[in-house]
Amino acid sequence: MDILVWILLGLHGVMLTNILLNLATFSLRRRARSNRALPSVSVLVPARDEENNLPRLLQSFKRQDHPDAELIVYDDQSTDRTWEIIQEMSDDRIRGIRGGELPDGWVGKTNGCYQLSKHAKADVMLFIDADTEFQHPAALRHMCERFAARPESTMLTGMTLLQGQGRVVVTMVGALIVGCIPWWLGRYVPASVMSGVNGQCWMITSDEYRTLQPHQHVRGEVLEDVRIGRYLHKKGLTPILDDVTDDLTVHMYPSFGEAWRGFRKNTADILGASTIASIAVLIGYVMVFLVAPVLAPILIISLFALKIIADRITRQPFSISLLAPVSYVMTVFLALDSIWNRSRGQIEWKGRIIP
Secondary structure (H helix, E strand, O other): OHHHHHHHHHHHHHHHHHHHHHHHHHHHHHOOOOOOOOOOEEEEEEEOOOOOOHHHHHHHHHOOOOOOEEEEEEEOOOOOOHHHHHHHOOOOOEEEEEOOOOOOOOOHHHHHHHHHHHHOOOOEEEEEOOOEEEOOOOHHHHHHHHHHOOOOOEEEEEEOEEEOOOHHHHHHHHHHHHHHOOHHHHHHOOOHHHOOOOOOEEEEEHHHHHHHOHHHHOOOOOOHHHHHHHHHHHOOOEEEEEEOOOOEEEEOOOOHHHHHHHHHHHHHHHHOOOHHHHHHHHHHHHHHHHHHHHHOOOHHHHHHHHHHHHHHHOOOOHHHHHOHHHHHHHHHHHHHHHHHHHHOOOOEEOOEEOO
16 A cells, blocks of 8 residues: 555656646747748638537637638538538638538548648648637737747647636646646657647648648547547657647537537547546546545645646636546546447437447
């Protein structure tokens, strides 16, 4: 038991050190600028039944001061007014693609992003979700300036400002991302398992995208963003996490129930590719975040510190941080729900069964 306690103490020490180093790194990157020419950018948005979100995003794009930007929306067989909303935009920088039947072996989002890439004309592709919003007129330009300033052999993924319901669960994703991954190592992250991209926001040069074809590589994956990050890392293009909380907001879910269902579709895949692997990783999570403070009560301080720092990085209200114990416990129930439904082939999202 003493050995287990020391192991848990060591793990918490590593996570606290890592998150503090990430905090310092994000602060530096937020101010990064480059003397290189501002790249042109194609903003690519897959959309399925997004009539409630698209107007906000499109209006925010219309206000952008980037001198050479376009936004393309892929309407993935929407049953609402998504297509009409795209057509109503009086801005020649905005256009839409009306999608057809989903090809065999593809997941809706990966297919949508792949189809969008075929129509992109700019130097850089920025993939964002339909529920995002540019916060101010210079947001897209600032993101492109930081992209131009990135180290060689890297691409950028964005840590966005999360809004919406269910944040007591949703913010745990951010906490684990900034607490467990050594983003401060930059392009020197040693293993692809430590990489990933945030599917809500990531940027890559068009030449590198067309050479590596990441969406084709992960065409049938629900957890396409993590898989893409690992694939790009293996190909020598390391993802770097950029703090875009000043520039891009994500309005994720209008209710707690939708947040739960949204994360249920991929939590099992985050944990592992099989049921056994997912359960094994979940047991590790329970040991580190739930059993540890029972065996060593001082680690209660560590658990709160990790969540508080993560929430400050991702700019969440302090009230969410105070609910940290609830977040840690609810994540376990969400994971079990996701594992159970995946094992029965019953995970559904936007009218489609997730394979």
